[in-house]
Amino acid sequence: MLTLQFIPYSDIEGLSSEKRVKKILDVVKSEKVALLEGRLTREEETGLISTTMENINSNFKGIELLVLTADRKSVGMMKKIQNMVVELISGTRQGITIIGPATIIKDIKKDPDKIQLLTVERKRKKR
Template identity: 30%
Template sequence: MINLKIKFIPYEKTTGDNFGKLIKDLKKDTIILIDAKLSPAHEAELIKITMEHISEKFAGIELSSIEVMPEKGSASSKIRDFLFQITTGKKRGMTVIGPARIIRKIEKNPQELLVYV
């Protein structure tokens, strides 16, 4: 039986310096949820660091993000999302990262992620 853990992490804790901590948690069979969509540069950096840690005991990660899209035609919603991104530096959404040995598949559609463990 796998002891499944889920850890919620704020986007601000996902800088390159903290990726080592994320990898450490992932090696301990922890699924990580981040409160924003990771940028492509952050995703690439995380994958690069993960590749350096691949071993018989750690098969890698599964990663997927969704972005909250503003409602079509709603100017106020688009302005709010733009201001949110400018002031916080993050895109509205969510990222799921988990060990490949636990997460079998992540299905993604525009508004949700379905994670199979």
């Protein structure tokens, strides 16, 4: 069974970068797929990768990650600049970030209209 846990942006908004990453990884390490409203900053994304590497062991093999952002083609120029500044400083509520444990999620594929979570086939135990 695949469990998805939604993390509203308000849950991480007031947290430091380290705590944001920890909160997400705690969900993923408990073998759930985290659906984060919005996205982390660029630096936090690399922080997530670094911290993931620090946590890898025989049970936790890492993460699969996908950031989906809204199409900004129709947004005005001033709004684009404002969004870029806000995102660089604090991340953004726009879009969604999917983070799953690599022991369960083999790959996350993005299509214009759909997201595919490819799961790892697990060997069934013989009775």
